[in-house]
Amino acid sequence: MKRGLVSLRDTETHRDLMAEAAEWLHEGHELVVLWHLDGAEYDADVDTLESVGQVEHVDYDHSAVIEGAAADAKAFTEPVLSNAAGETRVVVAVDSETNRAQTVLETADEHDCDHVFIVGSSRSPTGKAVFGDFAQRVILNFDGFTTIVTE
Secondary structure (H helix, E strand, C coil), X not given: XXXXXXXXXXXXXXXXXXXXXXXXXXXXXXXXXXXXXXXXXHHHHHHHHHHHHHHHCCCCCCHHHHHHHHHHHHHXXXXXXXXXXXXXXXEEEEECHHXXXXXXXXXXXXXXXXXXXXXXXXXXXXXXXXXXXXXXXXXXXXXXXXXXXXX
């Protein structure tokens, strides 16, 4: 199987990562685009929907927030994937910095991915020890290939 997962947020470094994943996708592989929606942003968007709903006397479905994030992911990836040969699908995950590695690992497992594309940060050894390191946790716990672009 040749299915990869690219872990994305809306940053310039993640655009570079998407370009790496697109090259891999051109080889006829499948790609799962994992779009991270920060839990605090999600909560704020849900609160906004509820506030607007109270004014308009309408109940808005919270899935609209996820659908909006999926649309953001498609808009983010479209310039790179418009000519891609492989198949792609978008998955939105509500998470935070502290559990992002676990989200990547669980999503990769759920979709039977054998390659993961992630952005790693340059941290000192002390920073890694105190705060943990997203890339390190993914590398150590993923049973497959990992491509990392650093910030």
